[in-house]
Amino acid sequence: xxxxxxxxxxxxxxxxxxxxxxxxxxxxxxxxxxxxxxxxxxxxxxxxxxxxxxxxxxxxxxxxxxxxxxxxxxxxxxxxxxxxxxxxxxxxxxxxxxxxxxxxxxxxxxxx
Amino acid sequence: xxxxxxxxxxxxxxxxxxxxxxxxxxxxxxxxxxxxxxxxxxxxxxxxxxxxxxxxxxxxxxxxxxxxxxxxxxxxxxxxxxxxxxxxxxxxxxxxxxxxxxxxxxxxxxxx
Numbered sequence: 001x002x003x004x005x006x007x008x009x010x011x012x013x014x015x016x017x018x019x020x021x022x023x024x025x026x027x028x029x030x031x032x033x034x035x036x037x038x039x040x041x042x043x044x045x046x047x048x049x050x051x052x053x054x055x056x057x058x059x060x061x062x063x064x065x066x067x068x069x070x071x072x073x074x075x076x077x078x079x080x081x082x083x084x085x086x087x088x089x090x091x092x093x094x095x096x097x098x099x100x101x102x103x104x105x106x107x108x109x110x111x112x
Numbered sequence: 113x114x115x116x117x118x119x120x121x122x123x124x125x126x127x128x129x130x131x132x133x134x135x136x137x138x139x140x141x142x143x144x145x146x147x148x149x150x151x152x153x154x155x156x157x158x159x160x161x162x163x164x165x166x167x168x169x170x171x172x173x174x175x176x177x178x179x180x181x182x183x184x185x186x187x188x189x190x191x192x193x194x195x196x197x198x199x200x201x202x203x204x205x206x207x208x209x210x211x212x213x214x215x216x217x218x219x220x221x222x223x224x
Contacts, residue, residue, distance in 0.1 A: 039211070041157075048206055048214040049157065060212065092157055094211065100172050101147070101159040101211065 002026055002095050006104035012112040013083045021107045023076045023093035030073065030097070037096035040069055040078045043106075044089040052091075053078065085111075114138040116146075116207050116215035123221050124197050130220060134190040134207030141165070141183055145210050146190045148181065150203040151217075160205070163190055197222045 003026040013019045021040075029036045038056050041049040051060045053069035056076060066081045080087055088111060093104040120132035134146060141163075148160035161171040163181045171179050180193045190207060204217040 048217050050214065051212045054212065094157070096211065099162075099170055101162075103157040103159070105156050 001100055002029070002098050002102050004093055004095060004102050004104035006091075006093055006107050008107060009105070010108040010110060012110050014112045015083055015085065017083050017112075018079065018081045019083065019109065020080075021078045021091055021093075023071075023078070023104050025074045025076075025095055027098075028073050029076075029095050035097075036072065038069075038071070038076050039094045039096070040067075041092045041094060041103075042087070042089050043092065044086075047089075049092060080109075083109075114209060114213040116209060116213060118205060118207050118215045118218040120205075120218050120220065122219055123223065125224050126198060126222055128197055129193060129195040130197050130201070130222075132192040132205055132207075132218060132220075134192070134215060136188045136190070136207075136209065139209060141185045141188060141190065146183070147208050147211050148192050149206045149208060149211070149214075150201075151206070152200075152203045158203075160192070199223065 005024045007022045029038050036056050040053040043049040052063050052067050057069045068079045070077050090106040090108050092106050115137045117135050124130050145164045147162040150158050161181050163169050169181050178195050183190045199222050202222045204219050206217040208214040
């Protein structure tokens with residue numbers, strides 16, 4: 001199985017600030033078809049996860065351009081700019097290049 | 113709009129069988145995959161399995177011997193059955209369309 005390693009485990013940020021979350025996979029996420037199936041999710045307290053970014057850098061429907069994804073191969077990054085209160089929660093990366101689908105352990109974003 | 117809703121018993125006795133239903137709307141099961149993902153209390157996300165648009169299935173290898181996923185396309189429903197339940201199966205169970213849109217989840221507690 002592909003192991004997804006997220007860092008840091010937790011992050012404190014001031015409102016309006018910028019943060020980055022790293023996600024590394026144990027093997028390349030480039031699929032035979034050339035696509036890289038790396039996604040980012042946010043789970044707010046008491047809610048189900050919501051998709052933010054798919055295929056490394058594509059924002060899902062309705063997602064603010066304050067969220068951006070980048071990376072390739074085995075190293076990926078989610079950046080959040082101008083952090084707002086509604087951004088707080090746990091962020092997960094996930095890969096669907098090789099099944100079973102696997103998720104990172106999560107990064108908790110809190111207010112400083 | 114795309115919607116998914118899980119239903120099923122909140123409490124299951126050890127060694128018994130769990131049966132969950134995911135009722136979907138806003139999309140076709142014959143054109144989209146539906147996945148089950150679970151989350152133990154206070155922990156991260158674990159992919160359970162999927163039923164693909166063509167009707168084939170894939171399962172988490174750790175659960176494969178106890179798990180069955182099926183569907184009724186006429187009712188827009190996907191079913192999860194897991195037998196020989198143990199306390200470690202206590203979790204919120206989510207169904208999700210292609211791991212983009214998620215249901216609200218259903219809490220399942222395995223306890224006598």
